[in-house]
Amino acid sequence: MAINETRQNRLENEKKQQEDILLLRPFTLIGRSVISGVNHLGAATIFLCLAIAKTFGRKQFFKTLQQVYYIGARSMTIIMLVSLFTGMVLGLQSYHALVKFGAQGAVGSLVSLSLIMELGPVLTAIMITARAGSAIAAEIGIQRISEQIDALHTMQINPLQYLVSPKITAAFISFPLLTAVFDLVGIIGGYISGVILLGLNAGVYTHSVKAYVEMTDITNGFTKAIVFALIVSTVCCYQGYFAHMRTDGRGAKAVGLATTSAVVISCVLILVSDYIVTSLLM
């Protein structure tokens, strides 16, 4: 009798413990994710600081120039194409919205301010992430899994200086420049749809752009571009550099996952930081 009672008590205790575990599981998962996130944030910050510290090392100029060509110059076509159609759509949408209030004269200012303050930096950063960021993560990831980064260590070549630092510096140079191109071509796109296609007065459009765009708007846009450059280059290089330490895959799979993570994390962080920077600048 006593034995049965003890057994029953034990079973009840076990059941209660399991219920507790089930109840706590979501919190455990959240806790683990937060700890992991904080760890990665810390590691990425150290990674960035070490890479920046190597920016002015010997023979860095030519390597940085190469990366400016790769990240910047070779992204020009896609940036111009995207910005042209973004500007055209903005012109089209804003014209049809403003014409209802008889305010179609403000199309130029709406297009230019939207592009300069918001769409230019954000879309440029997302396009560079898709084109160059993914390639950076994949390239460094492959170099990691094929022991090329270890080989650099054995040759007394600092991999951060050789591989990462030029890419981060090049991103700092390329992002604002490409954002400027995006803004300019986008405004031209707005002109094409508003003036050429919808018959808005050309003088009104250009005057509206000149009258309402201030220098602060432009510098704010560039500030965002620099913040995005920092985020995209760090995240993409970091994901590739530590591809071998992923727990969800090994070898080529790890490189694929690292590339996906680089793009997804970069895009999410671009939008999150966009809000934070905007709220700080406003």
Place this chain on the structure above:
Amino acid sequence: MAIPLIEFKNVIKRFGTKTVLDRVNLQIYEGEVTTIIGLSGSGKSVLLKQMIGLMKPEEGTILFRGKPLAEMKKKEIIASFAQMSYMFQDNALFDSMTVYENVALPLVETTNLGKAEIDRRVLARIEQTELGDAVHKYPSELSGGMQKRVALARALITDPRIVLFDEPTSGQDPVRKNAILTMIAQYQRKFGFTAILVSHEIPDVYFISNRILALYDRQIVFQGTPEELENFDHPFKDEVIYSLEALQKELSGLYSKRQFEILNRVQMKRKEMGEKYCVIIFALEELNEIIAKLGHDAAQEAIHAMGLYVDKHFGSLGGFSTRHRLNEFITMVPYSELGDIQVVLQDFIKDFQEKGNNEIWALYRKLVPPGQCVDLSILAGVAQGRPFDEIDSVIESARAQQKEIGRLRCIERRREKR
């Protein structure tokens, strides 16, 4: 006793919960060729990577010239590792760079040498490693053997004092394997660096190694000379050495030294007192000249072909052979008289000169520039022994009798004579 160049004291290395190295103790001495042997996945590469700082042990001490790395200042550690060079198992070549750029990379990035000097050094090293035709090719355009040689050239370009080779011969054919090992031995003698190899090539590595370290069951179970390893009594020998030796016999037709001695003892026991046997010592001369003019592959092709022809002619008589030195073979033929051996020797040299000649030189015909032909001398010495004679004295006696029995003439030269 000299202070070891590198010493491990109770080193433990774990990956998660798996212990790969468990209280490893080892010593590596300066100026020597040390080879680490062990089964695949036993942790040999992990051992090597800890020596150059690519991995750190969980427990234990690694000493460099008697000083623990953990107690060194950062500058001292950098200076220690700067003396080392590493040749990766999978080469770790930069696939977006040409052969030239790969080899030049350490000089371009870590020295202040001018372009002309870098060009001179890199091209010289590329020539030495027989990669002259591949200077502007990318690694993906090269064969596995050529990629190995690019990795070797890159490892040696900075004239390091210590070179770590992680399975330098993996994925190579038997001739190429020996060519790479000979190349390592030759460079080691020439430049005087300390070589640390991880290799499976038993017994070939014995010819170039001063010391052997055996890694078994997560520990170093043997440290000593190749000769001392012959007398080492441990399960490691059954599981690793014997299986690898059997594979070598299949590939080359030659027995290892140890197998040769066992066969010899068995033969001696079976024979009645007074029954004679013969020992023949073969050697190939002018190998260094061939290496200099035609490269290591040509020299190894000659040695390999000779081994096969010796086995073909004397194996059919019940003879068994082993490679004794880099260019020397010993064949023992039981139940044979000197007269019989002389007849077989003549058949051997005729066959080897006719067929072997073509096989060896045909591959290198295009490489031989006019007037650069090299003749290989084939030496042989025969001695007769009885079961009660010491085998070593019979071998010495055969060596004393050694004389030239033929030459392998370069095909290009023979054509010119016609």
